[in-house]
Amino acid sequence: MINRRQFLANSALAALSGHIGAALASTPSPTPSPTPWRNWSGGQTATPAGRFSPKTEAELVQFLSRTTGPVRPVGAGHSFTPLVPTDGHLIVIDQLSELISTSRENMTATLGGGIRLGDIGPALEQRGQAMLNLPDIDRQTLAGATATATHGTGIAFPSLSGFVESLRLITPAGDVLDFNAEDDALNAARVSLGALGIVTQLTLKNRSPYKLRARNTVEKIESVLERFDTAAMAHRHFEMFPLTHSDYALVLEIDETEGAVNNPPPAPEEAAAFGQAMAVWAATPPRDRKPLVDALAEQIQPSEVIDTSYKILSNVRNNRFNEMEYSVPLHAGADCLREILRTIIEQQVDVVFPLEYRYVQRDDTWIGMSTGNEDHAAISIHRTASEDYRPYFNLIEPIFWKYGGRPHWGKIHSLSAAQLTKLYPRFGDFQALRKRLDPEGRLLNGHLRKVFGV
Ligand SMILES: Cc1cc2nc3c(=O)[nH]c(=O)nc-3n(C[C@H](O)[C@H](O)[C@H](O)COP(=O)(O)OP(=O)(O)OC[C@H]3O[C@@H](n4cnc5c(N)ncnc54)[C@H](O)[C@@H]3O)c2cc1C
Structure with missing residues (x-):
């Protein structure tokens, strides 16, 4: 049976027809360039000029404010679309992956954006909390998953981005922006495709373990x-x-x-x-x-x-x-x-x-x-x-x-700005915010130019 x-x-x-790829994609480690990058499925590849993996937010601010040229944040590389590929620098925040704080009163937790979803459960459990929902797998980073509106199953549950109560984002110029529930723009930053800045920490609404x-x-x-x-x-x-x-x-x-x-x-x-x-x-x-x-x-x-x-x-x-x-x-x-x-x-x-x-x-x-x-x-x-x-x-x-x-932003599609504008009433607002936070287009790659019609 x-x-x-x-x-x-x-x-x-897949296993029976001999299609299993031998090489496994993994999160890029901060190695000198040119180290090729590929996503989980192997369908997307790039040769970035370099990788930058900050140990602190201050290091990231310094890097962004002192450099020019294209940058792209990468999480666990589990998106199928070419959101990440760049010939500029990949920003890997796998060292910003701590459980920073919890609030027992609000049942919330603030986490580093680089934390893998699979590491959140055990860490929260020790603090008497649990995430409300998860997607099909838990290898993604929190910042990467929310950037594409990654979701699980359940009519009573929005995507993971729906649990984000506030977040911190560092713009390509190195400005540190905190978005809270009172800011309308939090609803842009919760699903940003990595096009507004680098998300370094997020506060999630949780519940007690179950x-x-x-x-x-x-x-x-x-x-x-x-x-x-x-x-x-x-x-x-x-x-x-x-x-x-x-x-x-x-x-x-x-x-x-x-x-x-x-x-x-x-x-x-x-x-x-x-x-x-x-x-x-x-x-x-x-x-x-x-x-x-x-x-x-x-x-x-x-x-x-x-x-x-x-x-x-x-x-x-x-x-x-x-x-x-x-x-x-x-x-x-x-x-x-x-x-x-x-x-x-x-x-x-x-x-x-x-x-x-x-x-x-x-x-x-x-x-x-x-x-x-x-x-x-x-x-x-x-x-x-x-x-x-x-x-x-x-x-x-x-x-x-x-x-x-x-x-789904992280999964294969062929749409460009002309069609996407019709699907989202606030697409124009997002385009305007993107332009304001990244006037030089440092965060753009070919795919995002097509998506945002730049
Ligand atoms: C086997 C498998 C199962 C999956 N199951 C589901 C599922 O059940 N439900 C679902 O909705 N999706 C699912 N996905 C899709 C996946 O959850 C998304 O593509 C997700 O965005 C991948 O997260 P990541 O950490 O790998 O990010 P990446 O793929 O590396 O990046 C995704 C986006 O996030 C941006 N980003 C990454 N880090 C940051 C940061 N710090 N700041 C700002 N932007 C950042 C990147 O620039 C990019 O635009 C699945 C994918 C795979 C391969």
């Missing part, structure tokens, strides 16, 4: 869609991973619990069973795949684990891929998903990665993908890193547009 966690950790067929129970099942996609709205309200987190060329989806419900921790690592024989079953699937052309995928899906047994919140909310993704994700207004989510799945079948797209379908609460950020008056459904498609993602993503992207989709 196959375990759903195993299924996702192995990211479908445990979660995750329940994994398999269900027909149509039946999940029918009950999605109700289930999204009933569970703390609810999402599905629709299988391609199949009627089925993997379904994940997560709820708070007082139950005892029970989170054993998957058994090795489950991995072997998984491998054998998927090898058959991989060797089958898309047009003949459905009965096999459906049969495999029907074998996946329900499972349940309980653990501390941060150990349940984020996962391990072993195999490299590229991803496109758009958020569409909630009312359009199901139809958009249906059209994508239908198109994959009709066009016989040879893709084995499941999609991901989840709800995200609206927020007030200027250019976050879920800003506005309506909550959003976020829909992701994936392609193994060694494959050319363009034919598949180019086929699906217009479907997202048709349903009023907005792209």
Whole structure:
């Protein structure tokens, strides 16, 4: 029998079709130039003139005020889009990664922007706090994740940027700016694409530590869609991973619990069973795949684990891929998903990665993908890193547009300023603020010039 966690950790067929990249991307360390940089998927590369990793904010201020030329902040390099590449200097704030302070009264914590999400949970736990939500993985930095409006699952939760109560940003000229709840511009700085300055610390709204129970099942996609709205309200987190060329989806419900921790690592024989079953699937052309995928899906047994919140909310993704994700207004989510799945079948797209379908609460950020008056459904498609993602993503992207989709800033999209302006009422305000804080365009690279129409 196959375990759903195993299924996702192995990211479908990547392991079986020999596509695992041997070289692993890692956060650039402060080494002398020219050390090439690449992102997690290997799809984006650059040869920066150098890397600067300040030990203190004062060092960063000094560096920025005494130098000229392009700079780009980099987090963990987990964005798929070319947000980071530069031939100037990369700013790596991995030494500004402390838990700086906590407020018991306000249930907030101030953290260095370079801290990895995975390091926040244990540090907060010692201070009687926990993050409200996390994305699928926790390798990203806090500043990098919020810069692209990285989100988790749950209709009651905005993106991580929605938990940011205040932040400190150092402009390309070396000015130190603190943005608080009273400043309208905090809503720009919370999702900034690294285009306003270097974010060195952020204060997050948290809660007391809690445990979660995750329940994994398999269900027909149509039946999940029918009950999605109700289930999204009933569970703390609810999402599905629709299988391609199949009627089925993997379904994940997560709820708070007082139950005892029970989170054993998957058994090795489950991995072997998984491998054998998927090898058959991989060797089958898309047009003949459905009965096999459906049969495999029907074998996946329900499972349940309980653990501390941060150990349940984020996962391990072993195999490299590229991803496109758009958020569409909630009312359009199901139809958009249906059209994508239908198109994959009709066009016989040879893709084995499941999609991901989840709800995200609206927020007030200027250019976050879920800003506005309506909550959003976020829909992701994936392609193994060694494959050319363009034919598949180019086929699906217009479907997202048709349903009023907005792209995830960290995931592949082809939009430029002319289209983006229409998607965000405050896009013009963001462009003006960007110009004010970075009049010389030091923080711009080719991708951001296209995005902001510079
Ligand atoms: C396997 C995988 C799973 C993922 N799962 C999810 C998910 O569940 N939900 C989701 O929404 N996204 C997800 N993502 C996307 C990812 O969370 C975002 O792309 C995120 O921005 C990456 O964070 P990072 O620290 O790697 O930043 P980077 O990719 O290095 O940088 C992202 C942006 O942040 C800017 N930046 C970095 N540091 C700073 C700083 N100190 N100050 C100002 N700007 C800065 C950069 O210039 C860039 O514009 C996933 C990505 C991968 C590879």
